[in-house]
Amino acid sequence: xxxxxxxxRVTLLKDLRLxxxxxxxxxxxxxxxxxxVVVFSFSFDPTAEESRQIAGGLxxxxxxxxxxxxxxxxxxxxxxxxxxxAYRVSPAPANSLFVAKTVGNFIFVSVLEALMxxxxxxxxxxxxxxxxxxxxxxAVFGTWALVVNGTFFAAMSLRTxxxxxxxxxxxxxxxxxxxxxxxxxTTAILNGEGARFWxxxxxxxxxxxxxxxLLLFETVLNAE
Amino acid sequence: xxxxxxxxxxxxxxxxxxxxxxKQFGRFAALRGVxxxxxxxxxxxxxxxxxxxxxxxxRTLAGLSQPSSGKVTxxxxxxxxxxxxxxxxMAHPSLLYDEMRGMENLVYFARLxxxxxxxxxxxxxxxxxxxxxxxxxxxxxxxGMRQRMSLARALLNDPKILLLxxxxxxxxxxxxxxxxxxxxxxxxxxxTIFLVTHQAALLEAAADxxxxxxxxxxxGRTRDLKRPEAES
Numbered sequence: 001x002x003x004x005x006x007x008x009r010v011t012l013l014k015d016l017r018l019x020x021x022x023x024x025x026x027x028x029x030x031x032x033x034x035x036x037v038v039v040f041s042f043s044f045d046p047t048a049e050e051s052r053q054i055a056g057g058l059x060x061x062x063x064x065x066x067x068x069x070x071x072x073x074x075x076x077x078x079x080x081x082x083x084x085x086a087y088r089v090s091p092a093p094a095n096s097l098f099v100a101k102t103v104g105n106f107i108f109v110s111v112l113e114a115l116m117x118x119x120x121x122x123x124x125x126x127x128x129x130x131x132x133x134x135x136x137x138x139a140v141f142g143t144w145a146l147v148v149n150g151t152f153f154a155a156m157s158l159r160t161x162x163x164x165x166x167x168x169x170x171x172x173x174x175x176x177x178x179x180x181x182x183x184x185x186t187t188a189i190l191n192g193e194g195a196r197f198w199x200x201x202x203x204x205x206x207x208x209x210x211x212x213x214l215l216l217f218e219t220v221l222n223a224e
Numbered sequence: 225x226x227x228x229x230x231x232x233x234x235x236x237x238x239x240x241x242x243x244x245x246x247k248q249f250g251r252f253a254a255l256r257g258v259x260x261x262x263x264x265x266x267x268x269x270x271x272x273x274x275x276x277x278x279x280x281x282x283r284t285l286a287g288l289s290q291p292s293s294g295k296v297t298x299x300x301x302x303x304x305x306x307x308x309x310x311x312x313x314m315a316h317p318s319l320l321y322d323e324m325r326g327m328e329n330l331v332y333f334a335r336l337x338x339x340x341x342x343x344x345x346x347x348x349x350x351x352x353x354x355x356x357x358x359x360x361x362x363x364x365x366x367x368g369m370r371q372r373m374s375l376a377r378a379l380l381n382d383p384k385i386l387l388l389x390x391x392x393x394x395x396x397x398x399x400x401x402x403x404x405x406x407x408x409x410x411x412x413x414x415x416t417i418f419l420v421t422h423q424a425a426l427l428e429a430a431a432d433x434x435x436x437x438x439x440x441x442x443x444g445r446t447r448d449l450k451r452p453e454a455e456s
Contacts, residue, residue, distance in 0.1 A: 014332050017324070018323050022323055080322065081317045081320055085286075087336065090309075091305070091337065092337075
């Protein structure tokens with residue numbers, strides 16, 4: 001049997017190839033986020049100071065909603081033709097699938113963030129008062145927090161009748177601590193303040209929830 | 225309907241033993257105490273009306289459905305994970321990604337079994353009568369081609385136990401006959417095949433035993449395609 005890392009790699013490459021061909025997740029996420037940016041920019045006309053106060057919240061809520069679109073797509077293609085059963089009957093470890101799906105979603109959401117962040121900066125005339133590089137750290141930790149739980153709960157709601165509704169219902173409450181840390185850290189950095197506490201909190205959240213998801217995923221995958 | 229278990233006359237040790245298997249979905253019992261032994265290297269055709277429990281039995285053997293009670297032992301193990309590398313499973317849906325070519329699908333699934341060689345994938349695709357070079361994605365295949373590609377996927381790991389759910393549905397008569405010939409050859413090389421079908425006539429010559437199911441039970445096992453009389 002292939003090493004789990006090898007299976008993770010081929011499953012990730014397969015998902016990237018499927019997404020490249022269908023562009024289901026990335027297109028839906030892009031249009032959704034673009035809509036949020038445009039609608040918000042018409043709704044408010046903030047000053048540079050006000051923008052620094054609210055941008056953290058706006059950006060992360062937009063990315064959270066957009067991520068849900070991608071997360072629903074992730075497992076939808078495994079359910080079509082019941083392909084997931086082919087994985088389940090194979091000797092491949094369940095966690096290889098989970099890690100591949102999570103990393104795939106991380107890549108999709110990161111691409112979205114890379115494309116949308118310049119638009120946010122432009123529309124809201126954002127300029128950080130201090131060094132902006134810690135924002136990169138928050139983006140990595142924050143995105144991982146969203147996708148690791150999102151991938152897990154999307155798998156959990158896979159066999160429910162209205163899974164598109166179930167995912168946000170399960171994901172949003174559990175993401176509140178991470179979302180709070182992401183918003184507070186982003187706002188602090190834009191205002192030139194320290195965000196060490198929030199970044200450590202985010203890192204701890206990632207560690208705890210990644211471990212819990214890895215421990216429980218096999219049970220979720222084989223649930224009837 | 226009373227349980228009917230035909231004892232094996234062969235002295236060969238069974239490769240699959242099912243003991244008082246019950247599978248319930250809520251209050252509905254899909255399998256109601258199935259007990260049977262199956263010896264290796266044979267082709268078993270599982271027959272019965274819709275809702276008889278054929279697919280549930282096959283999914284339980286494939287480890288996809290957990291028994292509510294009872295025991296299933298395959299190749300001497302009660303843990304499916306220990307023997308899953310030796311089992312091939314073909315379901316009614318194709319279990320293939322529509323957006324990928326047949327060969328791409330098989331290369332991916334082969335890696336899950338630790339098979340790195342594309343040669344094996346090409347070999348099983350040719351064995352089911354398809355062309356490994358076919359450039360179309362599986363989503364654009366005809367239903368019959370999809371079924372055959374699905375069979376190729378199930379054969380990838382050269383399984384000792386092959387579980388097939390309706391492999392001939394939507395396949396034309398000529399292709400179905402070819403598939404039966406292929407399956408008979410696989411059986412002759414020692415693989416035990418369990419095949420659920422409504423087209424039993426196709427297997428009249430090839431099957432070693434017909435296993436008849438009704439209302440979640442095995443009600444008879446016959447050597448020929450003659451439905452056993454219901455016991456009063």
